Amino acid sequence: MTLAQERPTIDFGWIADNLDEIAEATLDHLTLTAIAVTAGLVLSVALSLVALRWRGTYAPITWFTGVLYTIPSIALFTFLVPIFGLRSILTAEIALVSYTLLILIRNIVAGIRGVPAGVVEASRGLGMTTRRIFTDVQVPLALPAIVAGVRVAAVTTIGLVTLTVLVGQGGYGVFILRGIRRQFLTEALVGTLGSVILAVVVDTALVRLQRVVSPWARAGR
Amino acid sequence: MGEGRKVSEFFGQVVAWLTDPANWSGSRGVPGLLRAHVGLTVAALAAACVLSLPLAVYLGHRHRGGLLAISVVNIGRALPSFGVIGVMFPITLAFALIRSPLGYWATLVAMVVLAMPPMFVNAYTGVSAADPALVEAARGMGMTESQTLRRVELPLALPLVMAGIRTAAVAVVATVTLGAWVGYNTLGTYIFVGFAQQDDVMVFVGGLAVAILAVLTEVGLGGVERMTAWGPARRRRSVD
Numbered sequence: 001m002t003l004a005q006e007r008p009t010i011d012f013g014w015i016a017d018n019l020d021e022i023a024e025a026t027l028d029h030l031t032l033t034a035i036a037v038t039a040g041l042v043l044s045v046a047l048s049l050v051a052l053r054w055r056g057t058y059a060p061i062t063w064f065t066g067v068l069y070t071i072p073s074i075a076l077f078t079f080l081v082p083i084f085g086l087r088s089i090l091t092a093e094i095a096l097v098s099y100t101l102l103i104l105i106r107n108i109v110a111g112i113r114g115v116p117a118g119v120v121e122a123s124r125g126l127g128m129t130t131r132r133i134f135t136d137v138q139v140p141l142a143l144p145a146i147v148a149g150v151r152v153a154a155v156t157t158i159g160l161v162t163l164t165v166l167v168g169q170g171g172y173g174v175f176i177l178r179g180i181r182r183q184f185l186t187e188a189l190v191g192t193l194g195s196v197i198l199a200v201v202v203d204t205a206l207v208r209l210q211r212v213v214s215p216w217a218r219a220g221r
Numbered sequence: 222m223g224e225g226r227k228v229s230e231f232f233g234q235v236v237a238w239l240t241d242p243a244n245w246s247g248s249r250g251v252p253g254l255l256r257a258h259v260g261l262t263v264a265a266l267a268a269a270c271v272l273s274l275p276l277a278v279y280l281g282h283r284h285r286g287g288l289l290a291i292s293v294v295n296i297g298r299a300l301p302s303f304g305v306i307g308v309m310f311p312i313t314l315a316f317a318l319i320r321s322p323l324g325y326w327a328t329l330v331a332m333v334v335l336a337m338p339p340m341f342v343n344a345y346t347g348v349s350a351a352d353p354a355l356v357e358a359a360r361g362m363g364m365t366e367s368q369t370l371r372r373v374e375l376p377l378a379l380p381l382v383m384a385g386i387r388t389a390a391v392a393v394v395a396t397v398t399l400g401a402w403v404g405y406n407t408l409g410t411y412i413f414v415g416f417a418q419q420d421d422v423m424v425f426v427g428g429l430a431v432a433i434l435a436v437l438t439e440v441g442l443g444g445v446e447r448m449t450a451w452g453p454a455r456r457r458r459s460v461d
Contacts, residue, residue, distance in 0.1 A: 008311040070439050071432045072395030078412055078428025082231055082421045155298050162301040163399075166416065176307040180402055183311040192304025199299035 008185040015190060022190060028170030029198060032161045036093055037154050040100030047101070048108040058109065065102040073099060073160050077167050087168030096160055100153040107149025111142030140214065147210040151203050158199040162191065172198075234422045235429075248406065251430070258407040258434070261325070262394045265332035269389060272333065273341040274382070281348025281378070282370050290345045297338025302396045305331035310403045324403030335396055336389035343385025347378030380450040387442035395435045398427075408434070 015022070047065075051058040068076075076095040084090040115138045123133045165173030172191040179188025238244060245251050280286040309327035351374040359373040398409030411427025414420070 008315050067436075070391065070436055072398065072435050074395070074398050074409070074412065075428035075432040075435070078415075078424045079432075081424055086416065086419065152298070155295075159299060159301045162303045172301075173303065176301075176304050177402070180307045180310055183314060185308065185311040188304065188307030188310070192301060192308055195301045195304060196296075196299050203295075203299075 010189065011184075011186040014184075014186050018190075022175075022194065025170060025172050025174055025191075026194065026198065029158070029161050029172050029195070030202075032089075032092065032096070032164060032169060032171055033154065033157045033198075033202070036096035036157050036161075037100060037150065039093065040097045040104055040153060040157075041150065043097065044101055044104035044108060048105050048112070051105065051109055052112055061105065062102065065098075065105060068098040069102040071098075073163060074166070077163075081167065089169060091167045092161075092164040092169045096157055096164070099160060100157060103153045103156065104146075104149045107145050107152075108142070111145030111149075112138050114145060115141045143214045144210060147206060147213075151206045154202050154206060155199045158195055158202060162195050231421065231425075235425060238422050238426055249410065251408075254406055254408050254410055255430070255434075257322075257405070258394075258397055258409075261328060261332065261400065261405070261407065262390070262397050265329055265393050265397070266336055266386070266390055268329070269333045269336035269340055270386070273337045274344050277341045277344035278348050278370070278375070278378075281345045282366075282374060284349050286345070287349070290342050294338045294342045297335070300334065302331050302335050303399050303402075305334055306399055306403055322405055324400055324405035327403050328397065328400035328405045328407075331399075332393045332397060336393050339388040339392070340382075340385040343381045343388070344378065347381030347385075348374050350381075351377040380446055383442070383446040383449050387439065387446055390442055391435055391439050394438045395431060398431050 047061050051061050073095050076098060077091055080088075080091040080094055084094075119137060119141065120133055123137045128136070161169075161171045162173040162176055164171060165177045172194040175187045175191030175194070179185065179191060243250075247253060277290075280289070306324075306327050309330045310324065313326040313330070348370075355373055355377070356369060359369045364372065397407050398412065400407045401409035401413035408427055408430045411423050411430070413427075415422070415424030415427060
């Protein structure tokens with residue numbers, strides 16, 4: 001095996017020459033993540049409402065989303081490829097969304113259920129309807145837990161998006177895959193660190209957002 | 222409907238693939254790839270246990286390093302395994318470590334990195350969260366530091382330690398798949414080759430095998446976890 005070459009070093013010239021492509025990959029990575037987390041959040045809110053309204057449905061919902069969470073994302077890609085094709089954005093997004101559901105639903109339901117019963121009682125005593133108690137009391141108080149779930153979902157998704165290159169999508173995975181093919185350390189490193197930095201930036205932004213929407217609460221872990 | 226026929230045709234091809242004896246022998250056969258897949262998984266988990274558990278137990282016992290634990294899990298979550306494999310590939314090739322299959326070391330390092338955070342955090346939390354009243358009582362009975370750790374804190378922490386190992390094992394058994402992209406043959410090889418040859422059936426078989434393995438790991442180690450919880454939990458109840 002004569003693959004071993006000279007000592008791998010970081011080629012800063014390559015980075016400088018490819019800033020345009022790095023910016024483009026950043027945008028692609030962010031877009032793929034945003035679509036997945038937004039769709040995941042919409043679905044999770046709907047399923048959480050079902051679970052909160054009909055308590056008996058919580059166990060089957062978390063069981064099903066738990067199975068989806070256990071199935072490796074790459075395996076999920078392979079199940080979706082025969083349906084949507086090898087280079088379809090749907091293949092990528094459906095797998096990404098299915099991964100966010102368990103995390104989000106658990107946090108939403110736990111957040112709403114975690115609102116102290118006394119607070120709900122007091123609101124009822126003030127003459128608020130069940131619906132208003134939900135929108136004006138329970139949801140605002142549950143926001144820190146919900147945002148905590150969104151943070152975990154977003155950071156996890158950003159990591160997984162490095163794999164969507166395998167089903168023909170853009171993002172930092174493009175650099176990683178090409179870095180592997182060419183055994184070029186710099187390119188693989190740019191893809192990896194790009195993904196990590198993006199995760200940190202998005203996570204920090206979500207913490208800020210949470211401080212804005214619920215200034216009375218300290219940032220959840 | 223045409224669609225219906227296509228689906229049954231596809232599954233017919235999958236069954237044909239699975240019943241073809243040629244796919245069950247040799248280095249590219251299911252048993253050979255399964256062995257390589259599980260072999261690297263076990264090696265990575267063992268290395269991660271050795272590297273993370275002693276430190277986690279020590280820090281948990283001393284109630285130090287809580288911030289470290291949180292940081293470790295956050296960084297672990299953000300670090301993409303595919304990227305770590307990609308970065309380690311040229312490095313391990315250049316240093317041409319011991320004679321080994323292509324891509325072995327790059328995949329192994331990435332899998333150890335993947336496995337360590339959940340192991341570390343669960344073991345740390347389990348030991349540091351052991352009921353302080355029981356730890357006090359153990360000290361009051363005259364147990365030494367190491368006796369308190371071995372007879373009280375560790376048994377109480379065992380279910381969480383096992384939960385960490387299970388989480389790590391499921392993640393690693395799923396992700397070892399990516400070793401195929403750096404030439405280490407795993408069940409992911411079917412997905413890698415299938416993608417390259419636009420062979421839906423082979424891709425699907427690879428995904429199916431990996432999914433089954435991940436679910437079996439989750440269920441199997443979940444069972445072990447409940448067994449570890451049984452003893453201490455029962456004893457604790459009788460103490461109360």
